Amino acid sequence: xxxxxxxxxxxxxxxxxxxxxxxxxxxxxxxxxxxxxxxxxxxxxxxxxxxxxxxxxxxxxxxxxxxxxxxxxxxxxxxxxxxxxxxxxxxxxxxxxxxxxxxxxxxxxxxxxxxxxxxxxxxxxxxxxxxxxxxxxxxxxxxxxxxxxxxxxxxxxxxxxxxxxxxxxxxxxxxxxxxxxxxxxxxxxxxxxxxxxxxxxxxxxxxxxxxxxxxxxxxxxxxxxxxxxxxxxxxxxxxxxxxxxxxxxxxxxxxxxxxxxxxxxxxxxxxx
Numbered sequence: 001x002x003x004x005x006x007x008x009x010x011x012x013x014x015x016x017x018x019x020x021x022x023x024x025x026x027x028x029x030x031x032x033x034x035x036x037x038x039x040x041x042x043x044x045x046x047x048x049x050x051x052x053x054x055x056x057x058x059x060x061x062x063x064x065x066x067x068x069x070x071x072x073x074x075x076x077x078x079x080x081x082x083x084x085x086x087x088x089x090x091x092x093x094x095x096x097x098x099x100x101x102x103x104x105x106x107x108x109x110x111x112x113x114x115x116x117x118x119x120x121x122x123x124x125x126x127x128x129x130x131x132x133x134x135x136x137x138x139x140x141x142x143x144x145x146x147x148x149x150x151x152x153x154x155x156x157x158x159x160x161x162x163x164x165x166x167x168x169x170x171x172x173x174x175x176x177x178x179x180x181x182x183x184x185x186x187x188x189x190x191x192x193x194x195x196x197x198x199x200x201x202x203x204x205x206x207x208x209x210x211x212x213x214x215x216x217x218x219x220x221x222x223x224x225x226x227x228x229x230x231x232x233x234x235x236x237x238x239x240x241x242x243x244x245x246x247x248x249x250x251x252x253x254x255x256x257x258x259x260x261x262x263x264x265x266x267x268x269x270x271x272x
Contacts, residue, residue: 010109011109011110011113013032013034014034015034015213015214015215016034016035016037016038016213016214017035017108017110017214017217018082018164018210018214018217018218019080019082019083019106019108019110019111020032020035020083020108020110021035021038021039021042022053022082022083022160023035023082023083023085024036024039025039025049025050025053025054026053026054026057026085028083028085030083030110030114038213041209041213042206042209042210045202045205045206045209046202046205046206046261046262047259048257048259048261048262051255051257051259052195052257052262052263052264054255055244055245055255055256055257055264056159056160056193056244056264057085057087058245058254058255059159059193059244059245059247059264060089060157060159061087061092062247062248062249062250063159063191063247063248063268064076064089064092064093064155065092065093065095065096066248066268067155067189067191067268068092068093068096068097068100069096071153071189072153073093073153073154073155073189074093074097074099074100074101075100075101075102075147075148075149075152075153075154075155076089076090076093076100076101076102076103076154076155076156076157077102077103077105077138077144077148077154077155077156077157078102078103078104078105078157078159079105079132079138079156079157079158079161080105080106080132080158080159080160080161080164081104081105081106081111081115081127081157082106082108082111083108083110083111083114083115089102089104089157090102090104090119090122090124090125094124098124099124100124101124101125101147101148102124102125102126102147103125103126103127103128103141103143103144103147103148104119104125104126104127104128105127105128105129105130105132105138106127106129106130107129107130107131107132108129109129111127111129112127112128112129115127124147125147126143126144126146126147128141128143128144132158132161132164132165132176133165133171133175133176135176135179135180135183136179139183150183150184150185151185152185153184153185153186153187153188153189154184154185154188154189155188155189155190155191156180156184156188156189156190156191157191158173158176158177158190158191158192158193158194159191159192159193160193160194160195160264161194162176162192162194162219162222162230163194163195163218163219163220163221163222164217164218164219165219166218166219166220167219167220172219173192173194173226173230174229174230177190177192177230181271184271185271186271186272187270187271188270188271189268189269189270189271190230190231190234190268190269190270190271191266191267191268191269192227192230192231192266192267192269193227193244193264193265193266193267194222194227194264194265194266195221195222195262195263195264195265196221196222196223196224196226196227196262196263196264196265197221197223197261197262197263198223198224198260199261199262202221202261202262203220203221203222203223203262206221206262207219207220207221221262224241224265227241227265227266228241231267231269234269234270234271234272235269235270235271235272236267236268236269236270237267237268237269237270239267240267241265241266241267242265242266242267243257243263243264243265244257244263244264244265244266245257245264247267247268
């Protein structure tokens with residue numbers, strides 16, 4: 001039985017959130033001084049974080065475009081979507097087919113406010129506030145039921161978000177993946193990537209720093225083998241599980257992650 005946590009409906013400008021920090025790294029404007037200060041502190045130990053965030057965003061856009069164009073996916077369920085920026089999932093997917101439908105999920109109340117304002121004119125897109133561990137709540141939500149036909153293939157995205165939840169037999173990433181897979185039709189896709197590092201000191205510092213900064217709203221930086229375990233039993237699309245800037249780049253000159261103290265690692269798996 002899942003135990004997704006009830007998200008807060010109050011925006012707290014005194015505590016950093018991962019969504020607003022990510023927004024700052026993407027040069028967004030929906031963040032506070034406390035988020036920018038946390039980013040500055042993080043940059044002292046892992047200075048590649050901004051480049052990593054930008055490369056991850058490019059991966060998200062390439063991946064959505066690929067699934068829409070090459071695999072005919074017209075339904076996307078984006079967990080931990082973060083604050084709206086340019087070329088969001090619905091914009092990329094609907095550029096391929098205007099009938100594409102997208103449901104965004106995030107537990108940050110600021111995402112709900114800004115997302116609903118942005119999406120108000122798009123009836124094929126919705127944003128719901130929920131904890132990503134609450135699979136039944138998300139899949140049975142009225143907006144999900146309105147937009148997503150679970151008897152047909154769906155792309156479920158966990159893009160750069162599993163590091164925000166701790167390990168747990170009932171609510172950790174493997175448990176969430178199992179619950180989601182049980183709800184999906186054959187031919188559906190799972191997109192999963194998270195922050196990983198081979199350096200134990202980096203893993204420990206970032207995990208401790210983010211856990212303290214966000215007052216417990218964090219999981220941990222993991223290792224590549226942890227991520228690989230989530231894909232067991234899935235057909236992994238080429239080029240496999242990789243540092244995401246190398247996943248089907250647009251060209252040989254596309255930006256790459258040049259520093260390696262930590263990376264965004266993952267890929268795309270298909271349910272047979």
